[in-house]
Amino acid sequence: MLSVEKLTTIYRDGSGKQVAGAHDVEFSVPTGQLFTLLGPSGCGKTTTLRSIAGLERPSAGTIRAGNRMVYSSDMNVFVPPNQRQFGMVFQSYAIWPHMNVFENAAFPLQMRRNRPAATEIRNKVMACLEAVSLDHLAEREATKLSGGQQQRLALARALVMEPQLLLLDEPLSNLDAKLRDKMRFELKRTQRDLGLTTIYVTHDQSEALALSHEIAVMNQGRIVQIGSPRDIYERPATSFVADFIGSTNFIDGTVRGMSGEELVVDTSIGQLRVEARSRPAPGASISLSIRPEDLHLSEGAPTEQGFNRLSGVVEAKVFLGEVLDFRVEINGVSLLARAHPSLRTHVGEGINIAIDPAKCTMLATQ
Amino acid sequence: MVGTSLAGDESVVDTATQVKRPIEIKWFLIGAVILVVAWLALIPLCFLVWQSFMTTATLNQPAVFTLENYERALGSADSLRLMGNSLQFAFGTSLFALALGTFFAWVNERTNTPFKSLFFAMSIIPLVIPGILFTASWIMIASPQIGIFNLVLKDLFGLSQPVFNIYSLPGMIWVDGLHYAPVAFLMVTAAFRAMDPSLEESAMMSGAPVFQIARRITLKLAWPAILASFLVLFIRAIESFEVPALLGLPVGIQVFTSAIYEAVQSYPSNIGLASAYAAVLLVLTSVAIYYQSRISSQGSRYSTVTGKGFRPRMLDIGRWRYLTGGLFILYVVLVVALPFLVLFWASLQSYYAAPSMAALKNLSFAAYGRVLDYPGFYTSVWNSTVLALGGATIVMLLTSVICWITIKTKIPGRWLLDLLASMPLVFPGIVLGLATMIFYLHFDIGIYGTLWIMMVAYVTKFLPYGMRYNSTSMVQIHKDLEESAAMSGASWFATFRRVVFPLLKPGLVAGFIYIVVVSVRELSSSILLYSPGNEVLSIMIWEFWQNGQYVELSAFGVMMIVALFCFLMVVQSVSKRFGISEN
Ligand SMILES: Nc1ncnc2c1ncn2[C@@H]1O[C@H](COP(=O)(O)OP(=O)(O)O)[C@@H](O)[C@H]1O
Ligand SMILES: [Mg+2]
Secondary structure, three states: OEEEEEEEEEEEOOOOOEEEEEEEEEEEEOOOOEEEEEOOOOOOHHHHHHHHHOOOOOOEEEEEEOOEEEEEOOOOEEOOHHHOOOEEEOOOOOOOOOOEHHHHHHHHHHOOOOOOOHHHHHHHHHHHHHHOOOHHHOOOEHHHOOHHHHHHHHHHHHHOOOOOOEEEEOOOOOOOHHHHHHHHHHHHHHHHHHOOOEEEEEOOHHHHHHHOOEEEEEEOOEEEEEEOHHHHHHOOOOHHHHHHOOOOEEEEEEEEEEEOOEEEEEEOOEEEEEEOOOOOOOOOEEEEEEOHHHEEEEOOOOOOOOOEEEEEEEEEEEEOOOOEEEEEEEOOEEEEEEEOOOOOOOOOOEEEEEEOHHHOEEEOOO | OOOOOOOOOOOHHHHHHHHOOOOOHHHHHHHHHHHHHHHHHOHHHHHHHHHHOEOOOOOOOOOOEOOHHHHHHHHOHHHHHHHHHHHHHHHHHHHHHHHHHHHHHHHHHHEOOOOHHHHHHHHHHHHHOOHHHHHHHHHHHHOOOOOHHHHHHHHHHOOOOOOOOOOOHHHHHHHHHHHHHHHHHHHHHHHHHOOOHHHHHHHHHOOOOHHHHHHHHHHHHOHHHHHHHHHHHHHHHHOOOHHHHHHHHHHOOOOHHHHHHHHHHOOOOOHHHHHHHHHHHHHHHHHHHHHHHHHHHHHHHHOOOOOOOOOOOOEOOOOHHHHHHHHHHHHHHHHHHHHHHHHHHHHOOOOOOOOOHHHHOOOOOHHHHHHHHOOOHHHHHHHHHHHHHHHHHHHHHHHHHHHHHHHHOOOOOHHHHHHHHHHHHHOOHHHHHHHHHHHHHHOOOOOOOOHHHHHHHHHHHHHHHHHHHHHHHHHOOOHHHHHHHHHOOOOHHHHHHHHHHHHHHHHHHHHHHHHHHHHHHOOOOHHHHOOOOOOOHHHHHHHHHHOOOHHHHHHHHHHHHHHHHHHHHHHHHHHHHOOOOOO
């Protein structure tokens, strides 16, 4: 549905020097899917989204929505934002304070070139307000809405135009934690029910993992990895992605050779067998990422078959309710491990560790 | 996909052609605005400077280039006296007004003085009273011959000499300073309100006495604002026309504004000399404005704004509060009650007489009838109404577009537009009148000698006010609000009309009202531009004064003040109903 190619948007400071922006952004979103741009603050997510909206003018690239070209630097096409008909929810919600709830939501329909009749507008607006449970507040002053209601009104206003594409810029970041969880599910439900192609911008990894069909992780203006939530979490491509999404252990090592389909790597915690995603030559140095929950701890001998087996000493532990975090020392290296709270090993005691070779993720050198 | 996609089936080529329609209504508007503003603000100035280097043309001698005007304006013994008078008057007036205004601002914002609820309303009233009426009323109070004060004191103590002489430099400073004090009051009050109260509270916790806190903390923190108000007052004083004309000219105390007027009115009129005076005056005001804008832009360095909505606890100044309350009452008496009562008294006489038992017998409202029957009374009411409402509308609409350009767009050169639209700030009214007169004398498009030349001058003069009101509200409109309208499919024009304009409304209305009030008061530009049949209200007063018709002047003044107050009352209650905040 949406395809973005080689999109580059650059900001310049007063003297014309390039300061930041987004570079060579490339992705496509199939119809009806929710695609997330994820990354730390300032990495260029909003810039990318605004370029798609037409609110920023990119310096290069192509943006196509459906079979319509909305931006192309080569063909010199730039469709102004008010002719793109994309729905957008701003981070600040941008509710017009001088209009009431109904008027806010009706605005996009009143702006159509062939403006629908008043009754049709009323029906469509009320249907949208109902979809976000604001129909009973239609006559309320927009300034008298709570944060959650404003967010839903902003969504209704974006939906009423029946957009080809819905753009959401951190729509939940202004809400408190409880409400955020609730709205997250409502958003997902609305998106799925209406089958809306959606681009979602957030810096919150759990939001991204929970909502998306596909995620693009961005860093310093570039996309570093695109994949399904599971992919991104389980097989981060770079140490940045591994670190940004969840917590992880980084281990450096040197390739010794192959053993069947697995790579044998010498590391500071001992020799590890690793699932081979590429085939580096023996002697190459590589970096591994192992998630804390993939370090299986046991007091007795591990039962898992085909796993790497190590032993260490418990350095410290932190009880977090549903899980227990252990800091385990192996050969002078501290690793973080996450275990079930039923594990009672005391600090200072020895412990066995088993690691699935498939969960030892080779990272691309950056 | 929801429903049918709206534009999804448009072909690529179709969209590409849409994009190649680059000239939007927006660009026409922007171009037009730039032309209009340059026309209003820049060109008359060029003509003024040009004229200051020319001799006066006579029937058999065309104008030629000369430096003589500047020699007279700057190099003669007279010019030294002129400069001395102007600076003394401006410094004296601004310092006096500043001291009064700052003192009352502190009393009102920080102490437990009685009558505080009256402070705001009472101190704004002088801003509404036209300067010429205020000055005339003070002549009736303190002139050596007819002043009530002098007559009363002479009677009481059997003096042979009058005690007060309003026709003097101190007299001029006194009258103008009293009249301008509210300007300082409002500016310094704003600074006090923006201050973080905890800064003063921590001084109090350190054990500092009340007056030490005021001197060492409050005033120090407000210092940039106080300095800025001083410069604003200085500019107002140096371009002030009514007081120097009414109080200075009769005894030969000339300042630049009155010198310009005399040079134009002399026979044959000496436009070249007037222009040279005007150029010197422009340099003075430009320097003051330059420093004022520097202070304001540095203001952030001192910035003490916290955004917390609470007001500091009022300081208990003990028995001093009776003194501060008394001083405030005295100020209100001198600035509001006395002038109005004197005018009212005079309006009830058949010929001017100081209050006495004998005069009490001759009271009548006859003067009001004479004013209403005066030829040209209704014309002048009509003219003033047209100019005030028309000028205010044009200014607010024009500046709303200018502010949008300068604040919301990244168009290169927008600073120039901002500069041009703010430039009339440096034009004293009489200089603007002179420049406009010269321009349309030489460039005849048929408005010289009509009402429209005054409209042009008013619009030019009040552009900066419109800029101030509109830019204050414009910066508060978050750009998301416009962008979300664009995302909803609104064109630029629709966005401006449906989103920007309604959000500007409170500022637009407040600015409109302000400009209406100052237009009705306007004298110093009109005085060089009006022609018989095109009088406005302030010119009527001026003519009454010139003809010595003090009784008619008083009746007219009383009616005008009452009308202005009724206007403001109506406006206030209407805007309260519609929730428009006034500032
Ligand atoms: N209008 C602008 N002018 C200059 N720099 C900008 C502008 N908007 C954003 N930036 C810079 O571009 C970078 C990316 O910003 P943004 O896309 O807003 O990041 P985020 O991923 O947090 O949404 C940041 O370094 C930001 O400071
Ligand atoms: Mg952002």
